[in-house]
Amino acid sequence: MSIPFTPLLKSLPASVPFTGPETLERQRGSQFKARLGANESAFGISSRAALAISEHIGTSGCSWYGDPENHDLRSLLAQKHGVDMDCLCVDAGIDALLGLTVRMTIEPGTPVVSSLGAYPTFNYHVAGFGGVLHTVPYKNHHEDPDALIDCARQHNARLVYLSNPDNPMGTSLSADVTQSMIERLPEGCILLLDEAYAEFMTDHELPELDMDNRQLIRFRTFSKAYGLAGMRIGYAMGNPELISGFNRIRNHFAVNRLAQIAAVASLEDTKILPSVLQKVSAGRQRIYDLADSLQLPYLRSSTNFVTVDMGSSQRAAEILAALNEQGIFLRKPMVPPQDRFIRFGVGTENEHAMLAQALGALLEN
Template sequence: MHSSESTDLSSAQPTVAYDSILDLAPYQTGKPVEELTREYGVSDVVKLASNENPIGCSPAVTLAITEQLGQLSRYPDGNGYYLKQGIAEFTGIKLDGITLGNGSNDLLDILARTFVGTDDAIVYSQYAFVVYSMLAKMQGATGIEVPAQRFGHDLDAMRQAVEDNANTKIVFIANPNNPTGTQLERAELRQFVASLPSSVLVVLDEAYTEYSPESNNRALLDEFDNVVIVRTFSKAYGLAGLRIGYALSSAPIAGLLNRVRQPFNVSRIGLAAAAAALADQDFIETVCQTNREQMQWLEKQFDTLGLGFIKSHANFIMVEIDDEDTAAINQALLEQGVIVRPLVGYGLPDWLRITVGVAEENMRLIDTLRSILTDD
């Protein structure tokens, strides 16, 4: 039966699931090269804003992708068996403890959707990856930001936050941390996990672990069932454009995550590329060695320029601009074709996060920055 009263659907307001969505700002990505070219007409652009691998990916990836081009009309393996097999051999985790995602961000989202409700809380550190606070708002949950200690995680304070909030379901820890590059000691992190109730998940975001082997806390999975480690192929492996990551956990947790994740959430090309990239660890060693050398060079240059920085264990470095208008310096860099990441959104308005590039890119950055600071 149809109502005699008509409804003007065009004027109806959408229903917001949670009030917190109204406070949720879209994630700000690094400015694309194409956008800078359109805005300023700069053709020779150096992008050092998104912590991408400036070397690229393993040559083996190209062959793996090529072999899949004739199968693009077919769905990928929804279980990702061969990639999981490679991850299992690499990490020593059984296949039933591995979950694949469309980048590590996808896995962080799946974790929140699986374990966090509107009456729950998520604990994370100040100056940590902004997605953690976003996930709390997406779930309509309480986000508890714990003040940082020397720009890194204050685990004692985070432990206290969990004790003070019995509804805490997840603690997110980025190690090395983005955007500050700080790193936690293994013994300190183990003690932290041991001090928490087993009902609280500790999610270790190890997106940059290849750059710092000391940040690999895989051993915690053998001792604690409430630890989940999330990693990505977007950074050292150079597959940011394909969006693929993985989570390591106990089998029961992985079983829940695999119920919630979308079917076919990793593409056929992504599966093949990641498997090939993982198998070429010689390439990863080259990537990391280059990063170490260039990081040391950049640190010396920043010292020469009188700029402060935070010692980083990743492939980026956070630099303090001793100037009242960091935004103006960032703008000047953009106008000369150098893209870095301002950190206003992290509550760090006087800092820029700079990805470590290859030698030519880093020299271009320093030369441009020196000329801007000299002109000031």
């Protein structure tokens, strides 16, 4: 008997948006010496979070389900952002929240808009629910708010996806530009504002929070600045009526207890963010200096990575493959013309030294 997959499922590839470093390690037969391609934190987690995990890992942390309401974490986040708790939904990272958002709003044939070459997980979820994706090109290596709005109007799109700061380019839009985009959204259209790297910007560089706006959902994560990528925890902020949609369909036990404990402890630790931000700033400068020394153009970054221009897509692919072969895991944008860049994650000083030596030797040859 045939497996009763839906026609939509049968039309989809059995793949994920990314080739993980673990897959590449299995292919090459050894581990990477420098893991700089996934935009993870190279600087560990909060000492308070580490202590909290160690205190609970042998007891309730693993044996008990997580709190399905994520109450303690939402309470702290509400205080941090000055919003009500019902404006917040916590789930297993932004990727999971994007999937829930698409599930809430998209039916087969529903049009949505994103940038060509933007973070691909949104596209992955849209395809999984039968939505129709329309894309616009980047403009000067930035996502183009005017083009996104025009495209949304043209196609009567239900969702527009924007990451700010941007992944994969690391560029950012000013608060005024982003706010102008929010105000120009067509009626019936929701902006999904992915702010995974928001901690690397200052408050005045981000638009003010507005929980009255029923056309905006903002997404944040503990994966980047807080270093909890492996624990899978993030949150959405928005109008309570919008956020209530998540609670109608989400898996209420998706967030594990240790992730909740670690996130709460990270927010309570006043030292972790300043420390990480200082190290990331210094690490970005090391990459800028390296690129300058090798006469490679680069983009100023608002994230924990820097995109460096290799001149052509072919050259970027060759250098990327050679660096990966030497044990340095990196990635690059997948769509032209951005695919001539390589994305260099900020690492430790030792990881940067390995990168500098390997890249310098490659370019000499």
